[in-house]
Structures are given as structure tokens and as C-alpha cells.
Amino acid sequence: xxxxxxxxxxxxxxxxxxxxxxxxxxxxxxxxxxxxxxxxxxxxxxxxxxxxxxxxxxxxxxxxxxxxxxxxxxxxxxxxxxxxxxxxxxxxxxxxxxxxxxxxxxxxxxxxxxxxxxxxxxxxxxxxxxxxxxxxxxxxxxxxxxxxxxxxxxxxxxxxxxxxxxxxxxxxxxxxxxxxxxxxxxxxxxxxxxxxxxxxxxxx
Numbered sequence: 001x002x003x004x005x006x007x008x009x010x011x012x013x014x015x016x017x018x019x020x021x022x023x024x025x026x027x028x029x030x031x032x033x034x035x036x037x038x039x040x041x042x043x044x045x046x047x048x049x050x051x052x053x054x055x056x057x058x059x060x061x062x063x064x065x066x067x068x069x070x071x072x073x074x075x076x077x078x079x080x081x082x083x084x085x086x087x088x089x090x091x092x093x094x095x096x097x098x099x100x101x102x103x104x105x106x107x108x109x110x111x112x113x114x115x116x117x118x119x120x121x122x123x124x125x126x127x128x129x130x131x132x133x134x135x136x137x138x139x140x141x142x143x144x145x146x147x148x149x150x151x152x153x154x155x156x157x158x159x160x161x162x163x164x165x166x167x168x169x170x171x172x173x174x175x176x177x178x179x180x181x182x183x184x185x186x187x188x189x190x191x192x193x194x195x196x197x198x199x200x201x202x203x204x
Contacts (some may be wrong), residue, residue, distance in 0.1 A: 018172040020044070029054075029162045030115070081197050088193060090186035098181040105173030108165070111145035115161030118152030125151050 025039040035054035041047065085091065113136070119125045129151045136149040152158050181187060 015172065018175065019170070022169040022171060024165075024167045024169060026165045026167070027163070030160055031162075081193075084193050084197070085190060088186055088189050090184070091190055094181055094184045094186045098177050101177035101180075102174060105170045105177075107168040107170075108145075109168055110164065110166040111147065112165075113146070113161070113163040114148045115159065115163070116150040116152045117159045118154055119157050120155060122153045122155070125153060 020043055023041040023045075025037075025041075027037040029035040033054050036052065038051040040049040040051075117125075117129050117132075119128065129149070133149045133151055136147045139145065140147045152160075
């Protein structure tokens with residue numbers, strides 16, 4: 001009897017904690033070497049954790065590693081694996097459904113983007129970056145977010161700028177879509193494909 005009460009109390013406490021939103025503050029700077037700042041807050045700021053990657057300086061040029069003899073074979077094996085995963089019936093639709101349902105558990109509170117991008121060929125910059133600049137301008141005008149993308153015609157590929165995003169995540173809303181994805185037949189078939197591929201690689 002006490003075991004049942006303890007399990008029910010644990011389940012209720014877990015559900016209560018999952019109802020508490022998680023706040024994520026993400027900041028990215030791309031000037032030479034990219035720098036990423038991520039701040040995690042839970043229990044209304046009582047639990048905090050900050051992460052940072054990159055030093056914000058241009059990374060020194062590193063010598064290119066020598067190509068190993070077995071690399072082409074590994075690349076071919078990886079390509080075959082990806083081809084098999086894509087052919088798994090219902091996997092692509094299941095992943096798309098998962099991402100779509102996870103988006104409903106996220107609330108975008110703030111988005112500030114200020115980037116400049118360009119390709120080596122100015123014509124490619126006009127064809128590819130130009131439409132994105134137009135969409136960014138429309139989003140900046142018709143939404144409460146600040147989005148700015150400027151094309152760069154310097155004759156070389158470049159991506160520079162900075163961005164900031166504040167997101168509120170509701171963990172309780174992610175449980176049903178995650179469970180539905182994990183127990184979907186396509187996910188089980190994918191696990192079987194991965195196990196067989198790993199076993200064959202060990203045999204070879």
C-alpha cells in the first residue's frame with residue numbers, strides 16, 4: 001500500500017515539476033570564430049546554468065589532416081546508412097510530426113538577428129541571399145522581432161553578425177510527442193537498422 005502511495009506521490013511531483021517552464025537565453029556572435037552563449041533558468045530563476053563556446057577571435061589556420069586510407073570506405077558506409085534510414089517507411093513523416101508538435105511547446109519571447117552574408121559569386125549572392133533578405137525585411141516589419149540580413153558582395157563566402165533569442169519551453173508539453181515518436185513503428189525499424197549496421201561494421 002505504501003509503495004503505491006509513494007509511486008503516486010512521485011508521479012504527481014514529477015508532473016508538477018514538468019509544468020514549470022524553462023527559460024533559455026541564446027546569444028551567437030560570428031566574427032571570424034563563432035561564439036555561443038547559452039543561459040538556462042528553471043524554477044523561476046532559482047536554478048541557473050550558463051554555457052559558453054568559442055573565444056570570439058579568429059581561429060588560427062590549422063594544417064589540413066592527412067587523408068586516411070580507410071576514410072572513403074567509411075564515407076561510403078555512412079552514405080549507405082543514411083540512404084537506408086531515409087527509406088524507412090514513415091520515418092521522415094514521424095520526424096516532421098515530432099518537430100511540428102515540439103514547436104507548440106516552445107514560446108519565442110524575443111528574436112534579434114543582425115547578419116551579413118555573401119557567396120563567392122555575386123550572382124549566387126543575388127539569387128540565394130537576395131530572397132532571404134527580402135523575407136527578413138518583411139519579418140522585421142510585420143512581427144515584433146528584429147531581423148536584419150544584408151547581402152555582402154566581396155567575392156568570397158562570408159557570414160558575419162550576431163543574434164539573440166529568448167525562448168520559454170514547457171517540458172510537460174514535450175512528453176506526449178516524444179513518447180509517440182519513441183514508440184512509433186518507424187522508430188523501432190530505425191533502431192533495428194542501426195543495430196544491424198553497427199554489427200556488420202564490427203564484423204568487417
